[in-house]
Amino acid sequence: MPLDRNGITRRAARELQDGFYVNLGIGMPTLVANHVPDGMTVWLQSENGLLGMGAFPTEEEVDADLINAGKQTVTGVSGHSFFSSAESFEMIRGGHIDLAILGAMEVSQEGDIANWMIPGKMVKGMGGAMDLVAGVRRVIVTMEHTNKRGDPKIIPACTLPLTGLACIDMIITDLCVMEMDPDRRRFRVTELAPEVTAEEIRAKTTAEILFADDLRTIDA
Amino acid sequence: MPDKIYSSPTEALDGLARDGIMVAVGGFGLCGIPEQLIIALRDSAVRNLTAVSNNAGVDGWGLGLLLETGQIRKMVSSYVGENAEFERQFMAGELEVEFNPQGTLAERMRAGGAGIPAFFTKTGVGTAVAEGKETRDFEGETFVMERGIRTDLSLVKAWKADRAGNLMYRKTARNFNPMAASCGAHTIAEVEEIVDIGTLDPDHIHTPGIFVDRIVKTIPEKRIEQRTTRS
Numbered sequence: 001m002p003l004d005r006n007g008i009t010r011r012a013a014r015e016l017q018d019g020f021y022v023n024l025g026i027g028m029p030t031l032v033a034n035h036v037p038d039g040m041t042v043w044l045q046s047e048n049g050l051l052g053m054g055a056f057p058t059e060e061e062v063d064a065d066l067i068n069a070g071k072q073t074v075t076g077v078s079g080h081s082f083f084s085s086a087e088s089f090e091m092i093r094g095g096h097i098d099l100a101i102l103g104a105m106e107v108s109q110e111g112d113i114a115n116w117m118i119p120g121k122m123v124k125g126m127g128g129a130m131d132l133v134a135g136v137r138r139v140i141v142t143m144e145h146t147n148k149r150g151d152p153k154i155i156p157a158c159t160l161p162l163t164g165l166a167c168i169d170m171i172i173t174d175l176c177v178m179e180m181d182p183d184r185r186r187f188r189v190t191e192l193a194p195e196v197t198a199e200e201i202r203a204k205t206t207a208e209i210l211f212a213d214d215l216r217t218i219d220a
Numbered sequence: 221m222p223d224k225i226y227s228s229p230t231e232a233l234d235g236l237a238r239d240g241i242m243v244a245v246g247g248f249g250l251c252g253i254p255e256q257l258i259i260a261l262r263d264s265a266v267r268n269l270t271a272v273s274n275n276a277g278v279d280g281w282g283l284g285l286l287l288e289t290g291q292i293r294k295m296v297s298s299y300v301g302e303n304a305e306f307e308r309q310f311m312a313g314e315l316e317v318e319f320n321p322q323g324t325l326a327e328r329m330r331a332g333g334a335g336i337p338a339f340f341t342k343t344g345v346g347t348a349v350a351e352g353k354e355t356r357d358f359e360g361e362t363f364v365m366e367r368g369i370r371t372d373l374s375l376v377k378a379w380k381a382d383r384a385g386n387l388m389y390r391k392t393a394r395n396f397n398p399m400a401a402s403c404g405a406h407t408i409a410e411v412e413e414i415v416d417i418g419t420l421d422p423d424h425i426h427t428p429g430i431f432v433d434r435i436v437k438t439i440p441e442k443r444i445e446q447r448t449t450r451s
Binding site for chain 2: 056
């Protein structure tokens with residue numbers, strides 16, 4: 001039984017640690033914020049210049065000067081701070097952010113990622129994606145295992161323009177969890193979604209991948 | 221001391237807005253944009269501008285106003301998703317666009333303002349962004365060289381200014397404004413309040429007045445792009 005977006009992001013939230021500084025990408029990764037365990041402090045960084053991002057505001061709290069990187073009105077948690085874009089990317093590019101969770105169109109078997117443009121379609125720009133994958137200490141991709149046509153997204157080499165080279169440490173999909181083996185430069189499947197088999201993963205993945213000896217079921 | 225205060229955005233632009241110049245514009249999305257200076261720049265009818273700005277506004281607001289009139293020849297940006305007129309001109313080849321990773325853009329402006337002509341970064345190595353650029357290895361990792369940006373004119377939005385041009389920003393409206401202020405040969409700040417010298421706490425000044433040539437007080441609309449609320 002594949003995980004839904006809630007299940008994928010609940011599993012991703014288990015990678016959080018108390019006191020972590022985390023950047024969540026636009027789309028599915030933002031749902032990770034809903035699954036931070038009680039009693040754990042996680043500082044969410046928004047690259048437009050906010051550390052300690054909180055919930056959406058109430059109607060009365062809406063402030064045009066307080067938005068997130070998705071240009072949505074937000075609030076700050078107690079202890080939040082504001083800073084310039086240069087300082088924001090000092091945090092990101094200087095390796096000060098513990099974890100980034102992003103979406104992807106394609107991930108290669110060596111951990112390259114493509115998530116910013118499709119040739120022939122309108123190019124909107126990479127925003128902060130290239131900075132995040134190059135600079136953040138640990139980068140996790142959350143995505144559907146295959147695209148809308150059912151084609152694999154975890155493939156030998158990216159066909160779309162790259163966002164970054166050899167930068168993805170973990171992939172969490174609706175079907176499985178895989179972690180990069182730094183010595184063999186290949187992902188190793190460590191957990192499967194309930195009722196999903198290793199054969200199904202092989203059939204839906206064209207990248208060369210490894211399987212853990214002790215494959216577990218995702219607890220999400 | 222020369223008076224930095226101008227009575228209107230149009231007066232503030234007088235003598236500085238010219239055809240063919242490069243203009244840095246602060247803001248992220250519609251947050252912290254010098255909206256009234258942009259309107260005055262449109263009304264000045266200068267053309268062939270190169271605009272350095274993280275985003276390109278939306279249809280009918282922000283830099284979208286200058287796109288509608290065809291006054292911008294080239295955009296240097298990181299993300300431009302929300303503008304149909306931009307898309308039309310870009311697809312028709314009428315508008316040149318140079319995409320920069322957001323952190324690279326911020327650092328290029330910071331570097332330019334700091335007199336640093338170039339720097340090396342890991343961001344973009346192995347991607348289209350690094351094509352044709354010098355790379356160098358430091359401590360076993362590859363970095364790409366990016367150039368500092370200096371502009372002819374910078375337009376910024378701040379919350380408060382004093383008469384010396386010291387600026388304070390408000391919340392996430394700071395974003396690219398401090399770097400825009402420093403990278404311009406001339407910088408104009410649009411602010412919500414102008415106070416007497418000595419009124420702002422020196423410890424709370426974000427952009428010292430040395431970076432600011434002209435100040436104009438406006439009543440901004442502060443449009444919101446994505447109004448998201450909880451009940």
